[in-house]
Amino acid sequence: MKKLSCGPKTFAIAVSIFPMLLLAMHAGAGAQEKPLKIGVVTFLSGAAAGPFGVPAKQAGEVVVEALNAGGKVPGYGSKGMGGSSIELVFVDEAGGTTKQVTEYRNLIERVDLVIGYISSGDCLAVAPAAEEMRKLTILFDCGTPRVFEDATYKYVFRTGATSTMDNVAAALYISETNPNVKKIAGINQNYAWGQDSWSDFLAAMKVLKPGIEVATVQWPQLLSGQYGAEISALLSSGADVVHSSFWGGDMEAFVLQASPRGLFKKSTVVLTCGETGMYKLGSQVPDGTVIGARGPFDMFAPDTELNRWFRKAYQDKYGVPPTYPSYKMAQALLGLKSAYDKARSSNGNKAPGQDQVIAAFERISFEAPGGKVQMALGKGHQAVQGMVFGTVKHNGNQVTYVDVKTYPPDKVTPPEGVKAEDWIKSGFKSGK
Amino acid sequence: MTELLSVVVDAVIYSSWLFIIALGLTLIYGVMKILNMAHGSFYALGAYAAASLVGYWLGHGYPPLASYGMLVLAAILVGLITGPLVERGLLRFMYGKDEIILLLVTYALFLILEDSIKIIWGVNPYFISEPYGLLGVWDVAGLSYPFYNIILIAVSVLAGVGVAVVLQYTRPGKLLLAVIHDREVSMAMGINVNRFYMVTFTVGTMLAAIGGALTAPTVSVVPGMGVGVIVLAFAVVVIGGLGSLQGAALGALIVGLVRSAAVHYLPQVELFSIYVVMALVLIFRPKGLFAAAEVRKI
Numbered sequence: 001m002k003k004l005s006c007g008p009k010t011f012a013i014a015v016s017i018f019p020m021l022l023l024a025m026h027a028g029a030g031a032q033e034k035p036l037k038i039g040v041v042t043f044l045s046g047a048a049a050g051p052f053g054v055p056a057k058q059a060g061e062v063v064v065e066a067l068n069a070g071g072k073v074p075g076y077g078s079k080g081m082g083g084s085s086i087e088l089v090f091v092d093e094a095g096g097t098t099k100q101v102t103e104y105r106n107l108i109e110r111v112d113l114v115i116g117y118i119s120s121g122d123c124l125a126v127a128p129a130a131e132e133m134r135k136l137t138i139l140f141d142c143g144t145p146r147v148f149e150d151a152t153y154k155y156v157f158r159t160g161a162t163s164t165m166d167n168v169a170a171a172l173y174i175s176e177t178n179p180n181v182k183k184i185a186g187i188n189q190n191y192a193w194g195q196d197s198w199s200d201f202l203a204a205m206k207v208l209k210p211g212i213e214v215a216t217v218q219w220p221q222l223l224s225g226q227y228g229a230e231i232s233a234l235l236s237s238g239a240d241v242v243h244s245s246f247w248g249g250d251m252e253a254f255v256l257q258a259s260p261r262g263l264f265k266k267s268t269v270v271l272t273c274g275e276t277g278m279y280k281l282g283s284q285v286p287d288g289t290v291i292g293a294r295g296p297f298d299m300f301a302p303d304t305e306l307n308r309w310f311r312k313a314y315q316d317k318y319g320v321p322p323t324y325p326s327y328k329m330a331q332a333l334l335g336l337k338s339a340y341d342k343a344r345s346s347n348g349n350k351a352p353g354q355d356q357v358i359a360a361f362e363r364i365s366f367e368a369p370g371g372k373v374q375m376a377l378g379k380g381h382q383a384v385q386g387m388v389f390g391t392v393k394h395n396g397n398q399v400t401y402v403d404v405k406t407y408p409p410d411k412v413t414p415p416e417g418v419k420a421e422d423w424i425k426s427g428f429k430s431g432k
Numbered sequence: 433m434t435e436l437l438s439v440v441v442d443a444v445i446y447s448s449w450l451f452i453i454a455l456g457l458t459l460i461y462g463v464m465k466i467l468n469m470a471h472g473s474f475y476a477l478g479a480y481a482a483a484s485l486v487g488y489w490l491g492h493g494y495p496p497l498a499s500y501g502m503l504v505l506a507a508i509l510v511g512l513i514t515g516p517l518v519e520r521g522l523l524r525f526m527y528g529k530d531e532i533i534l535l536l537v538t539y540a541l542f543l544i545l546e547d548s549i550k551i552i553w554g555v556n557p558y559f560i561s562e563p564y565g566l567l568g569v570w571d572v573a574g575l576s577y578p579f580y581n582i583i584l585i586a587v588s589v590l591a592g593v594g595v596a597v598v599l600q601y602t603r604p605g606k607l608l609l610a611v612i613h614d615r616e617v618s619m620a621m622g623i624n625v626n627r628f629y630m631v632t633f634t635v636g637t638m639l640a641a642i643g644g645a646l647t648a649p650t651v652s653v654v655p656g657m658g659v660g661v662i663v664l665a666f667a668v669v670v671i672g673g674l675g676s677l678q679g680a681a682l683g684a685l686i687v688g689l690v691r692s693a694a695v696h697y698l699p700q701v702e703l704f705s706i707y708v709v710m711a712l713v714l715i716f717r718p719k720g721l722f723a724a725a726e727v728r729k730i
Contacts, residue, residue, distance in 0.1 A: 252652035
């Protein structure tokens with residue numbers, strides 16, 4: 001019998017070497033191919049999903065898709081983050097604060113870091129948990145100034161500015177465009193967001209226009225939707241300016257109910273969160289209404305290549321333009337990318353570890369579709385941006401904005417270590 | 433004086449809106465002894481169905497004035513479809529069980545319906561505001577009120593009077609009163625109680641849906657719009673007495689007046705003013721204002 005050219009012993013050796021060869025071939029590539037898993041927590045159900053959560057999720061998808069492809073995002077040509085491709089894991093923020101802390105603890109088992117939280121309550125609860133679990137967490141939207149006023153964090157960053165700037169800028173805008181304002185009124189949802197917004201606005205107005213009179217302050221329940229009596233009270237109050245931090249369905253219901261009754265003609269109405277409703281409701285919002293977009297976003301965003309790319313990419317994919325939650329999500333992702341890329345280049349072009357990313361993120365300055373963002377407060381963990389307000393003017397069928405005023409960050413944000421309330425009361429002292 | 437007049441006008445508008453919803457709730461409880469937690473979802477279904485139907489109607493250029501009829505039609509359709517489906521398909525199996533079980537079942541139904549609405553219509557808001565401003569405004573006490581509110585008040589009065597007339601003056605109505613009074617004896621007398629239950633539940637659902645449909649032009653129709661409404665409707669029905677028609681009317685009026693007065697004179701207390709009234713009523717009349725004297729059964 002002729003002996004087989006490859007004896008069993010040789011065969012056994014070959015068989016065992018082959019997988020090792022395969023592994024060796026892929027080992028080099030494998031270390032860089034492990035994707036970066038980012039947990040994204042935002043409202044996917046409930047009243048906040050339509051105006052905030054879903055636009056944020058969609059923006060996340062648009063930006064990550066482009067970053068993974070590489071060379072698409074102006075100013076951010078390199079692929080992925082720090083060399084790794086990005087994978088998003090979405091979690092619904094609905095269900096209350098206690099549930100969210102539990103979800104957070106579960107989520108960080110599956111992901112490398114977390115971006116999220118629209119609700120201020122959730123931010124305040126998750127931040128200490130993030131610090132305890134030592135997981136990089138980026139708060140992208142919530143407005144409460146208390147996150148970095150009440151505590152210092154190593155693992156928590158916020159790439160969006162606080163709500164203080166919304167209402168201080170609103171007060172500055174009103175005192176400039178309505179210099180003869182004597183009486184103001186407010187209609188805000190009766191919970192932390194509405195209460196904080198009104199108190200910041202009122203405090204700022206008292207400093208800018210001493211002797212200002214408060215005609216009436218309405219506190220309807222969150223998600224009430226029926227404002228007949230409140231509108232009557234506002235109409236008969238004779239206020240020159242009405243302030244409202246209403247958002248979502250409440251804001252839209254308020255506009256629909258107040259507009260036919262002439263409230264917008266009788267008083268100048270300031271909607272600090274008005275921007276999200278403008279696409280569907282623009283025709284119902286009368287001339288003279290003051291609109292805010294919680295930052296230099298959407299119609300107030302600067303005309304840069306990055307902004308133009310973002311708007312086009314988002315609109316092409318979803319058929320509607322991006323609103324401020326979309327901008328804030330893009331901002332969080334691009335800020336993170338800047339930090340990752342910076343950390344990677346300091347790490348000899350190897351994928352950086354969490355501590356290196358955190359060190360790179362502190363005090364970083366980066367470009368976003370809304371313009372430049374500086375992580376200037378909270379010991380380098382809290383972003384500051386300018387604030388923009390404009391007045392609605394209809395041009396035929398088109399909604400345009402006139403008297404657009406931009407306020408630089410130092411005019412509308414308290415300095416490091418000073419609480420928003422104290423800063424306003426001191427007359428906006430820049431305090432060094 | 434003009435301030436007082438506007439308080440009353442606001443109260444009447446708000447009460448009419450509340451009454452339509454509370455009427456359905458109290459009717460269902462009065463006849464079937466079921467506290468329908470899903471009532472708010474039927475309200476929301478009515479709003480969404482109205483938004484879809486009227487949106488289609490106006491989008492295709494049909495006469496805008498007919499959109500009011502479309503609102504009511506949408507609500508009736510919702511009632512006719514979901515009412516019998518829910519009653520025959522789910523509640524029928526629960527009769528005779530403990531009231532707590534029935535409450536849990538209707539609560540589960542509420543949760544299911546809320547998510548179903550999101551599956552069918554998505555999470556984005558719907559707008560059909562044209563009917564609201566179409567009829568213009570009228571001036572009362574120096575303030576403008578859209579004429580649409582007259583329609584709301586008219587429907588509310590019609591619903592209340594209609595139900596009262598049917599109960600008092602028609603044969604089916606009198607049979608229904610017998611069923612309300614004693615289910616077992618009615619069955620023994622040959623009344624088809626099951627059919628009465630189905631019809632009552634359908635009518636109750638229709639009323640909730642009408643409330644939602646009439647509200648749709650004044651708000652943006654969003655998920656979760658039914659939640660706050662259930663709480664308010666409960667407060668009204670508890671104040672008036674569960675199962676009482678006049679109770680629902682009076683309860684709605686009281687809640688409307690208290691809330692309107694709070695909004696005009698002391699807005700900070702508006703949030704709990706209604707519940708303070710409810711608590712006071714329950715302290716002195718634990719079963720509500722119009723609670724029937726209960727015969728103790730041995």
